[in-house]
Amino acid sequence: MISSIAELISDRIGTMPAGERRAAQTLIANYPLTGLKTVAEFSTAAGVSSPTILRFVARLGFQNYPEFQSALQDELAAQLQSPASRTLNPASPAGGGAVSPMLEATLDNMRETFRHLSDKQLADIATRLAERRGKTFLIGGRFTDPLARYMAAHLAIIQPDVYHLAGQESIWRDRLIDMGKRDVLVIFDIRRYQESLVRFAEKAHQRGVQIVLFTDQWLSPIARFARHVIAGRTAVPSAWDSSAALFVVAETLIGAVTRQLEAAGAKRIRDLESLR
Amino acid sequence: MISSIAELISDRIGTMPAGERRAAQTLIANYPLTGLKTVAEFSTAAGVSSPTILRFVARLGFQNYPEFQSALQDELAAQLQSPASRTLNPASPAGGGAVSPMLEATLDNMRETFRHLSDKQLADIATRLAERRGKTFLIGGRFTDPLARYMAAHLAIIQPDVYHLAGQESIWRDRLIDMGKRDVLVIFDIRRYQESLVRFAEKAHQRGVQIVLFTDQWLSPIARFARHVIAGRTAVPSAWDSSAALFVVAETLIGAVTRQLEAAGAKRIRDLESLR
DNA sequence: GGAGCGCTGTATTTTATGTTACGTATTTTG
DNA sequence: CAAAATACGTAACATAAAATACAGCGCTCC
Numbered sequence: 001m002i003s004s005i006a007e008l009i010s011d012r013i014g015t016m017p018a019g020e021r022r023a024a025q026t027l028i029a030n031y032p033l034t035g036l037k038t039v040a041e042f043s044t045a046a047g048v049s050s051p052t053i054l055r056f057v058a059r060l061g062f063q064n065y066p067e068f069q070s071a072l073q074d075e076l077a078a079q080l081q082s083p084a085s086r087t088l089n090p091a092s093p094a095g096g097g098a099v100s101p102m103l104e105a106t107l108d109n110m111r112e113t114f115r116h117l118s119d120k121q122l123a124d125i126a127t128r129l130a131e132r133r134g135k136t137f138l139i140g141g142r143f144t145d146p147l148a149r150y151m152a153a154h155l156a157i158i159q160p161d162v163y164h165l166a167g168q169e170s171i172w173r174d175r176l177i178d179m180g181k182r183d184v185l186v187i188f189d190i191r192r193y194q195e196s197l198v199r200f201a202e203k204a205h206q207r208g209v210q211i212v213l214f215t216d217q218w219l220s221p222i223a224r225f226a227r228h229v230i231a232g233r234t235a236v237p238s239a240w241d242s243s244a245a246l247f248v249v250a251e252t253l254i255g256a257v258t259r260q261l262e263a264a265g266a267k268r269i270r271d272l273e274s275l276r
Numbered sequence: 277m278i279s280s281i282a283e284l285i286s287d288r289i290g291t292m293p294a295g296e297r298r299a300a301q302t303l304i305a306n307y308p309l310t311g312l313k314t315v316a317e318f319s320t321a322a323g324v325s326s327p328t329i330l331r332f333v334a335r336l337g338f339q340n341y342p343e344f345q346s347a348l349q350d351e352l353a354a355q356l357q358s359p360a361s362r363t364l365n366p367a368s369p370a371g372g373g374a375v376s377p378m379l380e381a382t383l384d385n386m387r388e389t390f391r392h393l394s395d396k397q398l399a400d401i402a403t404r405l406a407e408r409r410g411k412t413f414l415i416g417g418r419f420t421d422p423l424a425r426y427m428a429a430h431l432a433i434i435q436p437d438v439y440h441l442a443g444q445e446s447i448w449r450d451r452l453i454d455m456g457k458r459d460v461l462v463i464f465d466i467r468r469y470q471e472s473l474v475r476f477a478e479k480a481h482q483r484g485v486q487i488v489l490f491t492d493q494w495l496s497p498i499a500r501f502a503r504h505v506i507a508g509r510t511a512v513p514s515a516w517d518s519s520a521a522l523f524v525v526a527e528t529l530i531g532a533v534t535r536q537l538e539a540a541g542a543k544r545i546r547d548l549e550s551l552r
Numbered sequence: 553g554g555a556g557c558g559c560t561g562t563a564t565t566t567t568a569t570g571t572t573a574c575g576t577a578t579t580t581t582g
Numbered sequence: 583c584a585a586a587a588t589a590c591g592t593a594a595c596a597t598a599a600a601a602t603a604c605a606g607c608g609c610t611c612c
Contacts, residue, residue: 255514
């Protein structure tokens with residue numbers, strides 16, 4: 001069975017004429033980058049003419065060059081999403097049970113999630129949450145609402161006016177009245193994205209509320225309205241998606257907000273410490 | 277110093293207008309693939325128009341779109357050639373901001389937690405939860421109750437008689453009447469351990485309820501009454517303890533229970549799948 | 553509440569990319 | 583050794599993509 005284009009090529013490279021073989025070798029040499037460039041660039045890199053490149057991809061079974069490129073991109077996407085550590089990390093020892101694959105995937109997800117997340121971005125969001133110009137609302141979807149609760153439970157201690165929106169849709173929809181452009185709304189939404197949340201986000205956005213969105217890598221439609229978007233990896237070998245990466249981001253953010261408030265010498269924090 | 281385009285983006289994302297920010301977020305969400313596609317594809321993915329994409333790349337300092345794509349390709353080429361660099365976030369090398377110590381500590385916590393947790397132990401707990409002799413109750417403390425909710429939300433789908441105990445102490449204390457030796461009580465309790473939870477656990481234990489305890493490495497006093505104890509690492513460089521390791525164990529357990537029920541060919545699972 | 557500025561999308565133009573047709577070179581076979 | 587078939591490149595063509603011009607809208611700041 002042939003699963004990658006590289007395999008396909010090495011499978012057929014024997015039956016190719018000289019020019020196309022040079023194309024194949026050039027592509028394999030630094031795969032798959034050459035294939036993502038234009039036909040002209042590919043051809044000069046291989047030292048052949050453009051039609052030869054086209055005949056080459058035709059021989060591989062593709063209808064046209066763009067189709068070939070799409071296939072390469074899809075392959076690359078799959079590769080980038082499940083990074084190297086799974087294959088080269090010998091961290092999964094004897095065990096082999098059902099645990100380690102799950103753990104490994106989760107660890108990968110976290111590394112990948114943070115790789116796409118800069119310190120500055122997190123600091124910006126933390127600042128927004130810490131500056132306390134208005135109120136902070138948190139809400140989540142069916143499975144992610146606990147994350148909203150978790151974050152709310154912490155934030156509510158270190159600052160006032162933090163509200164978790166719970167219960168039925170009609171209840172939190174009415175809270176829109178309290179929201180304005182000085183307020184922040186933190187939404188957790190991973191697929192399948194919930195219609196009710198999208199509607200709610202849209203209305204809040206219209207009222208000028210700043211939205212911070214926690215979502216998965218495919219981005220909830222709410223991203224359209226969000227001021228800040230955090231995209232976490234969710235894929236694990238399970239029937240369910242994993243929210244663990246988002247959970248860790250949430251904890252990191254909680255820590256960052258706390259630190260900022262401490263640095264600002266917020267009275268509330270001092271009061272709090274004296275209480276402990 | 278800015279070495280990657282992703283950094284460049286997160287550096288300037290704050291100063292961008294809404295549309296371009298959406299473009300930036302879309303690109304970061306699955307970097308760098310979206311940037312390798314055509315302007316039209318990029319624009320629809322981000323939900324903006326093509327000129328906005330072009331203005332976006334112009335703002336990043338590129339003369340035109342192809343130049344931007346070449347830069348992305350070069351970056352990708354460098355990454356693919358030295359796979360080691362891919363696992364680490366180049367944005368936060370040594371020292372850096374507050375992100376990576378937090379992440380590193382969290383990852384360590386998870387590895388440590390699972391190191392002290394055998395496959396068999398997890399499988400036993402999963403079996404206990406899956407065998408469905410009685411009811412399943414879940415409850416947590418001040419900060420960990422969201423974890424109980426998260427687990428309950430999943431378990432309640434794949435099996436009946438799953439209850440999350442919420443609200444005031446008096447409410448769930450009364451639920452003790454419903455509990456017997458065929459039932460399972462899942463408790464999340466990390467320090468500072470809550471008196472009310474300990475009392476509740478003791479009473480449940482006296483009634484013969486099987487207790488599964490999620491706690492920290494110093495073990496809640498509830499461990500005395502528990503049939504199964506999961507001790508997660510919680511130490512992170514933050515003012516707060518981290519529940520992330522326990523969260524991942526919970527997810528692992530949810531996955532294991534689901535798998536067992538699938539393997540047992542539970543009718544409910546089949547019904548569920550037909551609903552999807 | 554009004555004027556000015558800036559951002560965004562639609563429509564059009566321009567550029568360059570992929571594709572095809574055809575003639576020449578090269579290799580293979582009888 | 584000759585003839586045929588196959589492979590390859592040059593050059594013209596068509597198509598799709600990027601770039602630009604312009605108008606409408608929303609926003610901010612007086």
